[in-house]
Amino acid sequence: MNGPLLEARELQVRFHAGRGKRPVRAVDGVDLAVGRGEIVALVGESGCGKTTLARTLLGLERPQDGTVLFDGAPLGYGSGDLKRYRRRAQLILQDPTGALNPRQTVYESVAEGLRIHRAVARKQREGIETSEVDLVSAALAKAGLRPPEGFFMTYPHELSGGQRQRVVIAGALALEPELLVADEPVSSLDASIRGEILALLLRLRDELGLTVLVVTHDLGLAWNIADRIAVMYLGRIVEVGSTEQVLQAPEHPYTQALLSVVPEVEEIEPVVLAGEPPDPSRIPDGCRFHPRCQALAGGAAEAAGVADRCISDPLPVIAAHGGHRAACWLAEARSPSSP
Amino acid sequence: MLLRIRDLDVTYRTAAGPLPAVRGVNLDVNAGQSVGLAGESGCGKSTLAATILRLQPPSARLSGSVLVDGEDVLTMRWGPLRALRWAGASMVFQGALHSLNPVRRIGQQIAEPIRLHEPSVSGAEAARRVGELLEQVGLPASRAATYPHQLSGGQRQRVMIAMALACRPRLVIADEPTTALDVMVQAQVLTLLRDLVRDLDIGLLLISHDLSVLSSTCDRVAVMYAGRIVEEGAASQVFKDPRHPYAAALAGAFPLIGDLAARFGPAGLPGDPPDPRHLPTGCSFHPRCPVAMPSCAETDPPAVPAGPGRTAACLLVGDPEREPA
Numbered sequence: 274m275n276g277p278l279l280e281a282r283e284l285q286v287r288f289h290a291g292r293g294k295r296p297v298r299a300v301d302g303v304d305l306a307v308g309r310g311e312i313v314a315l316v317g318e319s320g321c322g323k324t325t326l327a328r329t330l331l332g333l334e335r336p337q338d339g340t341v342l343f344d345g346a347p348l349g350y351g352s353g354d355l356k357r358y359r360r361r362a363q364l365i366l367q368d369p370t371g372a373l374n375p376r377q378t379v380y381e382s383v384a385e386g387l388r389i390h391r392a393v394a395r396k397q398r399e400g401i402e403t404s405e406v407d408l409v410s411a412a413l414a415k416a417g418l419r420p421p422e423g424f425f426m427t428y429p430h431e432l433s434g435g436q437r438q439r440v441v442i443a444g445a446l447a448l449e450p451e452l453l454v455a456d457e458p459v460s461s462l463d464a465s466i467r468g469e470i471l472a473l474l475l476r477l478r479d480e481l482g483l484t485v486l487v488v489t490h491d492l493g494l495a496w497n498i499a500d501r502i503a504v505m506y507l508g509r510i511v512e513v514g515s516t517e518q519v520l521q522a523p524e525h526p527y528t529q530a531l532l533s534v535v536p537e538v539e540e541i542e543p544v545v546l547a548g549e550p551p552d553p554s555r556i557p558d559g560c561r562f563h564p565r566c567q568a569l570a571g572g573a574a575e576a577a578g579v580a581d582r583c584i585s586d587p588l589p590v591i592a593a594h595g596g597h598r599a600a601c602w603l604a605e606a607r608s609p610s611s612p
Numbered sequence: 613m614l615l616r617i618r619d620l621d622v623t624y625r626t627a628a629g630p631l632p633a634v635r636g637v638n639l640d641v642n643a644g645q646s647v648g649l650a651g652e653s654g655c656g657k658s659t660l661a662a663t664i665l666r667l668q669p670p671s672a673r674l675s676g677s678v679l680v681d682g683e684d685v686l687t688m689r690w691g692p693l694r695a696l697r698w699a700g701a702s703m704v705f706q707g708a709l710h711s712l713n714p715v716r717r718i719g720q721q722i723a724e725p726i727r728l729h730e731p732s733v734s735g736a737e738a739a740r741r742v743g744e745l746l747e748q749v750g751l752p753a754s755r756a757a758t759y760p761h762q763l764s765g766g767q768r769q770r771v772m773i774a775m776a777l778a779c780r781p782r783l784v785i786a787d788e789p790t791t792a793l794d795v796m797v798q799a800q801v802l803t804l805l806r807d808l809v810r811d812l813d814i815g816l817l818l819i820s821h822d823l824s825v826l827s828s829t830c831d832r833v834a835v836m837y838a839g840r841i842v843e844e845g846a847a848s849q850v851f852k853d854p855r856h857p858y859a860a861a862l863a864g865a866f867p868l869i870g871d872l873a874a875r876f877g878p879a880g881l882p883g884d885p886p887d888p889r890h891l892p893t894g895c896s897f898h899p900r901c902p903v904a905m906p907s908c909a910e911t912d913p914p915a916v917p918a919g920p921g922r923t924a925a926c927l928l929v930g931d932p933e934r935e936p937a
Binding site: 318319433434435436463464465466467468469470471472475490491492493496497498516520521530531532534535543545546547 | 652653765794795796797798799800803821822823824861862864865866867869870871874875876877878879880881882884885
């Protein structure tokens with residue numbers, strides 16, 4: 274099939290905050306496509322809904338509206354459907370120490386998924402002669418833990434932080450998934466280990482054709498490994514495009530502000546936005562970024578004649594397919610061809 | 613000189629033998645100056661920070677000196693030491709959520725060091741100072757009545773900073789103050805720290821594993837590996853033109869956006885930091901070093917001048933034929 278491996282269409286996820294309170298609109302209309310063998314970075318501040326979106330794409334949350342499509346078919350939410358889906362799509366979390374059972378050996382941790390999904394029996398039915406030990410070894414080797422036998426009987430506390438994250442990745446790879454969703458895969462790791470884990474993700478894509486959605490607030494990580502970037506703000510994707518387009522020629526003022534405070538970017542006057550990301554139960558009218566927008570406050574929107582639209586006209590959802598887009602009235606006024 | 617550390621050794625006694633956490637560290641911080649300390653977990657940077665306030669665990673054996681305003685913290689008697697903590701030097705810890713008491717209002721928590729260290733201050737005066745401190749860190753004074761759970765992560769970290777400033781210290785030690793925070797909030801907190809150093813003329817020792825954060829916030833940076841400072845110099849120079857191969861690896865770990873070499877080429881450093889109980893012979897970095905020579909396994913290099921106002925502890929530094937590129 275030539276379509277994207279993973280696709281979200283008009284996805285909405287709301288949480289009830291309690292009686293008499295407004296619902297929290299964590300994901301508020303998202304279209305997103307992740308192609309086969311592609312690495313896409315989903316970038317935003319905490320509270321922007323990026324983790325909820327990732328969980329919804331994995332079937333861990335059920336959207337109130339919209340559809341998640343995997344391999345062209347809508348995701349089913351029956352327990353059998355989800356179990357089948359989990360063989361094909363795996364999640365890696367931020368903190369490897371928390372993700373591993375301290376009383377389980379590395380072998381047991383990696384084999385657990387294989388047992389739950391009866392992977393050995395399945396392979397044998399397909400006529401492939403294999404054993405659990407073979408599959409665990411192969412997964413550890415793919416994650417860069419060599420020789421794999423040397424790690425079988427070790428416990429998490431005997432490993433370094435980078436090795437633990439490799440064990441977590443091996444556990445995800447054991448089932449030979451097509452999609453990895455990595456939520457901040459290196460943010461709890463030391464600087465020198467970070468590059469090694471990112472290089473591993475790149476190698477897995479090149480050698481196994483793995484598709485990776487990486488959720489992060491780290492723009493340097495995106496520059497290191499991502500083909501495309503989607504920037505999320507308050508439940509919506511506000512800018513999407515190739516990594517080069519989004520990071521080197523950002524169109525949305527929010528992306529521009531994020532980039533300006535990254536120490537790795539030089540010679541940009543930092544735009545430190547005041548305050549915290551606003552409350553997803555009270556999404557502002559018009560452009561949802563307008564109360565913090567430096568282009569509106571600085572008069573650039575006024576000069577382009579769009580200031581009224583920024584305050585009162587909601588922006589359409591950015592389509593999943595197509596090139597570099599930003600959900601911004603000012604960006605649209607500057608390049609009338611884009612929607 | 614506000615802080616002057618000389619030849620500091622900190623060794624933990626453990627069941628498995630002595631564990632040298634800090635080995636022969638020299639470091640200075642002036643008033644109105646911010647100094648960054650970079651390194652991986654386990655390199656000894658948090659032990660070094662704790663030792664400045666003599667907060668190291670009881671199993672630690674110390675030698676060398678830590679002078680705060682000319683007085684040696686390591687040999688100080690209990691009374692002066694107690695006065696030094698908070699009032700002379702104070703600390704901002706990493707996890708603001710875990711360092712604040714969840715069932716007390718933040719105003720009470722900020723006032724606590726004031727009441728303990730300056731018993732003559734009246735309740736009304738303490739409350740006024742709490743309001744001032746909150747405004748200094750960019751929070752409305754009315755927030756004194758809130759509980760920690762009502763604040764966001766960035767606001768809690770501001771409260772921690774306000775608390776550290778409560779007794780008007782001259783030296784502030786901040787251990788990974790922005791690690792758990794978002795980019796935008798991190799930028800806010802770092803801007804705040806920079807402004808406080810300038811406005812209050814305090815000295816700041818900022819500890820982080822992220823060299824890029826330190827280079828954008830600090831005047832000087834020291835890079836620590838396996839208990840030793842391997843490079844020290846002006847912050848922008850160490851980040852842009854590192855001389856020690858380990859400092860170069862740390863600087864490369866966070867790529868410059870737009871740098872084509874880093875595009876699909878994340879820079880990593882193979883291997884893991886050494887076990888401090890079994891340090892490699894010679895230079896402790898040589899097993900992981902991309903440019904190690906045979907002599908590196910034999911000679912533990914001392915810190916030598918590596919340009920104006922900077923030092924590095926590497927055999928390649930100062931050798932014109934083998935200068936690392």
